[in-house]
Amino acid sequence: MARMGYGEEHEAFRRTVRTFLDREHEPYLKHYEAAGGLDREFWRKAGQAGLLGLAHTGGGDFTFYAIMSEELGRTPGTATTGSSLMADVATYILVNHGSDAQKDKYLAGILTGAWTQAMPLTEPSVGSDATAIATTALRDGDDYVINGEKYFISNGSGANLLYVVAKTDPSKGGRGMSVIIVEADTPGVSQAKIPMIGWRQGDTGALNFDNVRVPASNLLGVEGGAMKILMDTFLEDRIQIAARCLGAASRAFELTLDYVKERKVFGQRVIDFQNSQFVLAECRADIKITETMVDTAMIKLRNGEFTFEDGAILKLWATQMEGRVLDKCVQLFGGAGLMDDNPISRMWTAARIQRIYAGTDELQKVAIARGLMQ
Ligand SMILES: Cc1cc2nc3c(=O)[nH]c(=O)nc-3n(C[C@H](O)[C@H](O)[C@H](O)COP(=O)(O)OP(=O)(O)OC[C@H]3O[C@@H](n4cnc5c(N)ncnc54)[C@H](O)[C@@H]3O)c2cc1C
Structure with missing residues (x-):
């Protein structure tokens, strides 16, 4: 029986995701285990199958993400490789809050799997109380300079496009938090995988930002707007x-x-x-x-x-x-x-x-x- 609220386009997408996971994920689990996790080729194939950038290609219909997530849950292998494709949900942040220049620069690569995303907010000593983060992004001329540590970040060691949540005005608490786009190969960024039980070959990462300098135009949305972006x-x-x-x-x-x-x-x-x-x-x-x-x-x-x-x-x-x-x-x-x-x-x-x-x-x-x- 058809599920309540899903149209033919949704069911067709469900078949696409299931076929992709059956073909490109389950048979290669031993390979991914040996390699320490999913590789860039996996993301490229996901892009080819039309599974990436859904916040853009799906016309804002979140049902496509819900279907992808349900299908990921159904595939026993993702209990090993983790939330992987769901890192694509971060595309919403770019689509809804990015400038035209930021979208022009990154969207096409997100769709092909060339850019893979992560949303580093949590820190080693700050989790549930998100507004207590210590990472700062302070203005220095035309740049922001970022310093801090992020921990337990989904897709954190493999992502190359990071939406870093940092304090641009530490005196304002939660209202001083902003989202800054950082490309992972920027000098001063380091990434590592954290071993964990569950999702053993997944990518839960630790990141360090040591005087990472990015142009002020990498600010996503407005200064102090991080909580609104996250809440969205x-x-x-x-x-x-x-x-x-x-x-x-x-x-x-x-x-x-x-x-x-x-x-x-x-x-x-x-x-x-x-x-x-x-x-x-x-x-x-x-x-x-x-x-x-x-x-x-x-x-x-x-x-x-x-x-x-x-x-x-x-x-x-x-x-x-x-x-x-x-x-x-x-x-x-x-x-x-x-x-x-x-x-x-x-x-x-x-x-x-x-x-x-x-x-x-x-x-x-x-x-x-x-x-x-x-
Ligand atoms: C696999 C994985 C992926 C993750 N991915 C990301 C990611 O992509 N980006 C990101 O930024 N973070 C990510 N996180 C971090 C995640 O969001 C945090 O682990 C979570 O918010 C809890 O924070 P914490 O682990 O620091 O626990 P703590 O905040 O230290 O909490 C410890 C305990 O105190 C309890 N507690 C806290 N506050 C209260 C309260 N007010 N009342 C009662 N009890 C309370 C908690 O429920 C918990 O039981 C990920 C974590 C995991 C494990």
């Missing part, structure tokens, strides 16, 4: 994460269903135990509820009705749902569910990440509770 894509970001949770939980459920129909214990299939049936029923209910939530969110977003509270509820629910479902799937697999070469084990560890990044569970609850106290 907050709602979309919540939906793409929820869509990814939905994809991962759905695929894990399918893999588990296949397994419990095959595996025999005490002379019967694991699915023949009533406990297994009940657990699977709970998972199915969780997934269907989340599917409705994601699809409704897309429709509300399109109509300008998706609120900040809606986004917080969606992220809190969907990330916890993914964790619940993956945990139950691992349990139904038994010991096999914990083996490294079993996709379920990696999907389980990858699910844990979702409740931390882009605003932890606790921060979502703070956002929901704030509305209740008014």
